[in-house]
Amino acid sequence: MKNLNLYKKLTKRSLESLKKAGLKSFLTLLGIFIGSATVVLVYELGRGAQASIEQQYSNMSVNTIIINAPSTDGEKSKLGIDDIPELMEIDVIENVAPQLTGRLPVTYSTNTVSLNIFGTTASIKDIVNLELLQGNFYTDDAGKNKDKVVVLGYESTQELFGDNFGNVVGENIIINRKNYEIVGVLAYKGGSFGPVTIDDSVFVPYEVSERYILGSNGKFNLNLIVDDFDNISYAQELIAEKLRDLHGIRGSTPEDFRIRDMGSVVQSAQESARTMSILLWSVGLIVLVVGGIGIMNIMYTSVLERTKEIGILKALGARDNYILYIFLSEAVILSFIGFVVGSILSLLIYFGVAQTGFTISFEPVAYLISFVSTMTIGTVFGYYPAKKAAGLNPVDALRYE
Amino acid sequence: MKMTPLQSPNSSIIKIKDIKRSFRLGTQTIDVLKGISLDIKKGEFVALMGPSGSGKSTLLNILGLLDVPTSGSYMLDEENVEKLSSDNLADIRNKKLGFIFQSFNLIPKVSALDNVVLPSIFYVKEETDKAVQLLTKLGLEDRLDHLPNELSGGQKQKVAIARSLINSPEILFADEPTGNLDSKSGDEVLEIILNLNKKDGKTIVMVTHDDSISAMADRVVHIKDGYLVNGL
Numbered sequence: 001m002k003n004l005n006l007y008k009k010l011t012k013r014s015l016e017s018l019k020k021a022g023l024k025s026f027l028t029l030l031g032i033f034i035g036s037a038t039v040v041l042v043y044e045l046g047r048g049a050q051a052s053i054e055q056q057y058s059n060m061s062v063n064t065i066i067i068n069a070p071s072t073d074g075e076k077s078k079l080g081i082d083d084i085p086e087l088m089e090i091d092v093i094e095n096v097a098p099q100l101t102g103r104l105p106v107t108y109s110t111n112t113v114s115l116n117i118f119g120t121t122a123s124i125k126d127i128v129n130l131e132l133l134q135g136n137f138y139t140d141d142a143g144k145n146k147d148k149v150v151v152l153g154y155e156s157t158q159e160l161f162g163d164n165f166g167n168v169v170g171e172n173i174i175i176n177r178k179n180y181e182i183v184g185v186l187a188y189k190g191g192s193f194g195p196v197t198i199d200d201s202v203f204v205p206y207e208v209s210e211r212y213i214l215g216s217n218g219k220f221n222l223n224l225i226v227d228d229f230d231n232i233s234y235a236q237e238l239i240a241e242k243l244r245d246l247h248g249i250r251g252s253t254p255e256d257f258r259i260r261d262m263g264s265v266v267q268s269a270q271e272s273a274r275t276m277s278i279l280l281w282s283v284g285l286i287v288l289v290v291g292g293i294g295i296m297n298i299m300y301t302s303v304l305e306r307t308k309e310i311g312i313l314k315a316l317g318a319r320d321n322y323i324l325y326i327f328l329s330e331a332v333i334l335s336f337i338g339f340v341v342g343s344i345l346s347l348l349i350y351f352g353v354a355q356t357g358f359t360i361s362f363e364p365v366a367y368l369i370s371f372v373s374t375m376t377i378g379t380v381f382g383y384y385p386a387k388k389a390a391g392l393n394p395v396d397a398l399r400y401e
Numbered sequence: 402m403k404m405t406p407l408q409s410p411n412s413s414i415i416k417i418k419d420i421k422r423s424f425r426l427g428t429q430t431i432d433v434l435k436g437i438s439l440d441i442k443k444g445e446f447v448a449l450m451g452p453s454g455s456g457k458s459t460l461l462n463i464l465g466l467l468d469v470p471t472s473g474s475y476m477l478d479e480e481n482v483e484k485l486s487s488d489n490l491a492d493i494r495n496k497k498l499g500f501i502f503q504s505f506n507l508i509p510k511v512s513a514l515d516n517v518v519l520p521s522i523f524y525v526k527e528e529t530d531k532a533v534q535l536l537t538k539l540g541l542e543d544r545l546d547h548l549p550n551e552l553s554g555g556q557k558q559k560v561a562i563a564r565s566l567i568n569s570p571e572i573l574f575a576d577e578p579t580g581n582l583d584s585k586s587g588d589e590v591l592e593i594i595l596n597l598n599k600k601d602g603k604t605i606v607m608v609t610h611d612d613s614i615s616a617m618a619d620r621v622v623h624i625k626d627g628y629l630v631n632g633l
Contacts, residue, residue, distance in 0.1 A: 315494060316500070319487075320491070395462045
């Protein structure tokens with residue numbers, strides 16, 4: 001390509017004809033816009049979902065076993081904290097913490113905010129590895145004595161007392177019209193424990209949360225820590241056996257508890273996220289291919305409109321490749337426009353989705369993937385019409401009106 | 402303008418033998434050229450004449466390497482061009498041949514100057530200075546940046562002539578170059594072409610209907626129904 005300037009002018013002619021076609025070329029390019037944007041969003045949503053799974057279980061060890069009551073409309077489950085001493089007797093079980101959670105308004109002075117109530121025993125401190133910023137964690141005696149004490153998560157404290165809170169130990173907050181004394185404040189933890197965010201929780205002794213705050217409205221489960229990952233299934237068997245025994249379940253009577261280990265919970269969450277993302281990827285790819293066909297359509301029109309010009313160029317001694325380059329660069333430019341508009345589109349959608357609080361993660365690499373796939377599709381689909389233009393017989397092309 | 406010296410005035414620059422060209426039209430085969438042999442010497446001005454449909458334009462296209470004969474042999478400047486690839490043919494068209502068409506065939510939306518420069522960018526380098534010289538010589542120095550649709554017919558044809566000369570070809574092919582022009586600019590264009598032959602020694606092959614034009618040629622070749630009627 002000796003003269004880039006004149007070459008550019010020849011290429012620019014195709015863009016001018018695109019502009020002239022206006023709405024028509026916009027509609028034809030719509031496929032490539034959407035395809036390009038879809039690729040970006042699929043990637044970002046996939047990463048977002050993955051990050052949200054990772055975040056949700058970030059404070060749970062893979063050695064955790066979760067027992068909860070299946071939601072049956074039959075008899076009430078007997079699963080409860082009374083099972084804990086027996087479960088602790090299983091040799092591979094290191095620790096057990098009950099968990100009763102629900103969301104309720106919490107008031108300090110005139111300030112009322114909605115926070116997670118997390119009813120549990122002191123063992124949660126070791127299981128989640130909680131560190132205290134102020135005061136101490138309540139002991140299991142507090143539960144037995146039904147002491148109205150709480151330990152606040154870092155963000156809970158901020159919401160109740162302001163971002164730069166001072167010493168709040170000894171202050172009282174109101175939950176369900178009853179006063180609770182703050183005995184400790186947790187250091188910032190990040191992440192969550194199952195569906196519950198640690199930092200915006202209010203930890204309450206289990207018995208207190210059950211009797212005065214949540215009752216049967218809370219979500220209950222037991223968290224058990226097994227000593228070694230290899231003992232998980234062994235532990236699960238022993239637990240099931242023990243619970244059937246404790247709850248008096250015999251034969252084919254359905255169990256009133258459900259045992260899951262963290263590994264398989266995370267795995268199934270990841271698998272469903274992956275399935276979703278494969279589905280979305282294929283949608284993205286199909287849209288891109290449709291976009292490619294759009295480009296092919298524009299290119300064919302362009303080749304047809306400029307057949308005479310191709311004939312002139314060939315008569316003047318342009319080699320086949322020169323013609324090929326002119327039309328291929330048109331396809332490349334179209335794809336690039338598609339990518340740029342698609343990127344703007346996906347940025348807008350990204351901000352829109354992020355506003356709704358849906359998990360989406362901004363990923364620059366998604367734009368790279370979208371760029372490569374859009375350019376590839378555009379070039380592949382543009383190649384055939386360009387090749388056709390290049391292969392025209394000069395005299396036939398010249399004669400074309 | 403570079404001179405093409407006439408070292409051996411009697412040597413053939415074009416030598417075709419028994420050229421046939423047929424076209425398929427559906428199931429029918431139409432023989433347009435039925436066996437034409439012709440020698441054109443370096444520096445010669447040959448006029449191709451004949452009624453419409455006689456095959457004179459087809460012959461000109463084959464001589465100009467724009468079309469490929471169905472059979473027959475073609476020696477162009479002592480090179481056998483029958484088996485050459487389309488790229489080789491493009492290179493020969495670019496370097497050795499110039500074309501002047503009845504309908505000018507300028508690239509629209511590209512300036513007069515760029516139209517003239519165009520063939521040089523397929524060749525060695527961009528000959529902008531030479532393009533300006535050629536256009537100036539043809540009296541178009543104030544039309545360099547005009548687009549083809551801003552030019553008169555005669556000016557368009559002058560731009561086309563300048564374009565055909567940019568790579569200093571040996572042979573010029575002209576297909577009724579005055580056919581779309583009024584008589585005044587037609588005469589001007591003809592004068593230019595005639596000078597290219599007489600002063601610069603270019604070989605010229607021109608298709609024409611006009612007896613007064615063919616009278617200026619060194620030789621007139623008549624074609625009728627795909628055969629040569631006279632000439633060698």
